Amino acid sequence: MALVLTEEQSMLRDSARGLVADRAPIAHLRKLRDSRDDEGFSREVWKEFASMGFAGIIVPEDNGGSGLGHVEAGVVMEEIGRNLTPSPFLSTAILGATALKRAGGARAGDLLARLSAGDLLLALALDERPKHTPKHIETKATRSGNGFTLSGAKTFVVDGHVADLLIVTARTAGGDDDKDGVTLLLVDPKAKGVSIERTIMVDAHNAARITFENVAVDSDAVLGEIDAGAPLVETILDAGRACVASELLGLSEEAFERTVAYLKERKQFGKLIGEFQGLQHRASHLYCELEITRAAVLKALQMLDADADKARAYVAVAKARACSSADLAVREAVQMHGGNGMTDAIDIGLFMKRARVAQELFGDARFHANRIAKIRGY
Amino acid sequence: MTDLETFRRETRAWLEANCPAEMRTPPDDEEDRCWGGRNWKFKNEAQKQWLERMAARGWTVPDWPKEFGGGGLSKxxxxxxxEEMRAMKCRSPLDSFGIWMLGPALLKYGNEAQKKEHLPKIARGEIRWCQGYSEPGAGSDLASLQTKAEDKGDHYLVNGQKIWTSYANYADWIFCLVRTDPKAKKHEGISFLLFDMASSGVETRPILLISGKSPFCETFFTDVKVPKENLVYTENKGWDVAKYLLTHERDMIGGMGLGGGRPLGQIAAQSVGVENGSLADPLLRADIAEFDVDAFxxxxxxxxxxDLMKSKQAHPAYSSFLKYYGTELNKRRHELVMSSLGSDGLEWESERSQEGDAPRAWLRTKANSIEGGTSEVQLNIISKRILELPGA
Incomplete structure (x- = not known):
């Protein structure tokens, strides 16, 4: 498949760009942040996403979704990245939908339909350490009666405080770092023993710490297979990683474009600063880094659509590249904006904040370079 | 089954039946490749067979028109x-500046007679070409070149000196930039000439490089007579041809970033050892992993x-990006090869090191970001033409 968007995908990008830039531009993020909005996102905008078919973008049409693929989801994520939009798109439309789709089961069809209509928000409660270590799961679900008793603590749960259902990774057998013995559970956040602390983050996007204390969970809450949830976790994570890579790419490109525009308008020493070769070469180098990341991200999304089981290395490369090139893009953006870049009034610093968070989300560049080394056997 | 799927199946079967086993390993270095030409001595029978079989199908230049020795294949x-050649690890049957650089320029700017005369010989590997661009005083500032060609009625009289002429001492013909109008602005007095290196007045002197090898020459022209019909395109419009050809040269050099060769992780495992499945030197491992991500x-x-070129969405200056990044990546790879080999990689003359393959290749890569326009020139081009920064 050619590494360019198809005509349909380009049209989708144009409509996503229109919607996001119009309804959820950076001013939208500022308003939510400055008003200390309880939910941290707009339900009204999310309804509009749903009516455009974005909430159920990767949900099969039989379940009320749009039946599209990861490339299309990535296209939407890129626009979210450009506008720094706080949206349940990642937690619900990507992570939640992937979990329900892949796990199947009696409840999946109904939940996917509600999700696609914009009536169900999900959150993935996975990380327990401050650095992404998906195989380390201390949270325990012990058998009790017809179901389980869940105890443990999760951190960096995106949209954790607004979700209608939590997807929790828990250990049902084995030691803290064993591959086997992991089970995914759908947990009601209002259940007795669940406490949720919303954590206001540096980028003003949603996250929460969640603790489970002897929470009673029914056996029909199991997503996928008991004790054998690790591959499902990887599948959910890879979809999430590729889509966060798209978000980072969109964010980088917007920061880069704003910076190049600034180089063409800011004057010092009687010259436009874009005339200085010291800045020209750095901007051109950054252009190259972003072009390479663009190819890697699109390929990973295409691989997820074509053959998800073979996509692992591509996703690792895409997330590693998206992290490192976004890191460079936002650092250069702030530096080249000079003192202006340090002010809250100018948007550029907001890109740096979001890039920092999105890098940590589901593994940073080092995490994914390490995966490549493991895949290649060294 | 679509036509393309059929084509893939048939191509795979043909390659399987026709590519000799010896041609399914990567070449050791530039000299282990097949360059062709009047005086070419094949390294072995397999190299000869592989060239002849591929040339007979037009597959040394698969996308050139059939009438000029190409395969007439679509993009x-x-x-x-x-893809199929890569999957089977088939070597390129023929490496040549004629294929990579002159051919595309002739297809665009050459007249019918020139195309008929030169392209089939390039496709079959009968004539080996070299490139007369750089001069001692015209490197990054190529357009300031001084080699002059005077109009003598039915021929030009060429006098001057070129430098960094790749393999000029082995080449049969040269494509050469000359100044035909010394009074015009520097870009507007240049012409693009083709001539036989066996012409009277041509002399080449190999330059010994830090790698101990001499892939480049100084080339001197003293009263060399070049027939008028060997002018490509229009007199004093040679810069257009030169620029077009340079984009192809950049694609070629940039492609070196794809490397090939032994995986770095394997090389390092031999010299630093492995503990619990990971390289025992964690910082070297991290550098290699970071490189592998970028190279991938x-x-x-x-x-x-x-794909962008195929769908006409590529920026005309896109090759500068590939050239810049590919060459810097190739230099990084060879630095890591040297770090991974440790003292084994320092042996310059020994059996074990195959006469210093690794250090010589490492030193050779330092030219990648100089030849075909330095990295700094590529960044200038991106600044000006893609980012449209002021004063660039």
Missing amino acids: DETKILR AFALAMERAG
Whole structure:
């Protein structure tokens, strides 16, 4: 498949760009942040996403979704990245939908339909350490009666405080770092023993710490297979990683474009600063880094659509590249904006904040370079 | 089954039946490749067979028109052929500046007689070409070149000196930039000439490089007579041809970033050892992993560049990006090869090191970001033409 968007995908990008830039531009993020909005996102905008078919973008049409693929989801994520939009798109439309789709089961069809209509928000409660270590799961679900008793603590749960259902990774057998013995559970956040602390983050996007204390969970809450949830976790994570890579790419490109525009308008020493070769070469180098990341991200999304089981290395490369090139893009953006870049009034610093968070989300560049080394056997 | 799927299946079967086993290993270095030419001595029978079989199908230049010795393949078919060759690890049957640089320029700017005369010989590997561009005083500032060609009625009289002429001492013909109008602005008095290196008045002197090898020459022209019909395109419009050809040269050099060769992780495992499944030197491992991520992604960027060109969405200056990044990546790779080999990589003359293969290759890569326009020149081009920064 050619590494360019198809005509349909380009049209989708144009409509996503229109919607996001119009309804959820950076001013939208500022308003939510400055008003200390309880939910941290707009339900009204999310309804509009749903009516455009974005909430159920990767949900099969039989379940009320749009039946599209990861490339299309990535296209939407890129626009979210450009506008720094706080949206349940990642937690619900990507992570939640992937979990329900892949796990199947009696409840999946109904939940996917509600999700696609914009009536169900999900959150993935996975990380327990401050650095992404998906195989380390201390949270325990012990058998009790017809179901389980869940105890443990999760951190960096995106949209954790607004979700209608939590997807929790828990250990049902084995030691803290064993591959086997992991089970995914759908947990009601209002259940007795669940406490949720919303954590206001540096980028003003949603996250929460969640603790489970002897929470009673029914056996029909199991997503996928008991004790054998690790591959499902990887599948959910890879979809999430590729889509966060798209978000980072969109964010980088917007920061880069704003910076190049600034180089063409800011004057010092009687010259436009874009005339200085010291800045020209750095901007051109950054252009190259972003072009390479663009190819890697699109390929990973295409691989997820074509053959998800073979996509692992591509996703690792895409997330590693998206992290490192976004890191460079936002650092250069702030530096080249000079003192202006340090002010809250100018948007550029907001890109740096979001890039920092999105890098940590589901593994940073080092995490994914390490995966490549493991895949290649060294 | 679509036509392309059929083509892929047939291509795979043909390659399987026709590519000799010896041609399914990567070449050791530039000298282990097949360059062709009047005086070419094949390294072995397999190299000869492979060239002849591929040339007979026009597959040394698969996307050139059949009438000029090409395969007449579409861009999709060409891509499939390359993919299948890569999958089977088939070597390129013929490496040549004629294929990479002159051919595309002649297809665009040459007249019918020139195309008929030169292209089939390039495709069959009968004539080996060299490139007369740089001069001692015209490197990055190529357009300031001084080699002059005076109009003598039925011929030009060429006098001057070129430098960094790749393999001029082995080449049969040269494509050469000369000044035909010394009074015009520097870009507007240049012409593009073709001539036989056996012409009277041509002399080459190999330059010994830090790698201990001499892939480049100084080339001197003293009263060399070049027939008028060997002018490509229009007199004093040679810069247009030169620029077009340079984009192809940049693609070629940038492609070196794809590397090939032994995986770095394997090389390092031998010298630093492995503990619990990971390289015992964690910082070297981290550097190699970071390189592998970038090289993997760069290969995808090359693939995307091809797709962008096919769908006419590529920026005309896109090759500067590939050239810049590919060459810097190749230099990084060879630094890591040297770090991974440790003292084994320092042996310059020994059996074990195959007469210093690794250090010589490492030193050779330092030229990658100089030849074909330095990295700094590529960044200038991106600044000016893609980012449209002021005063660039």
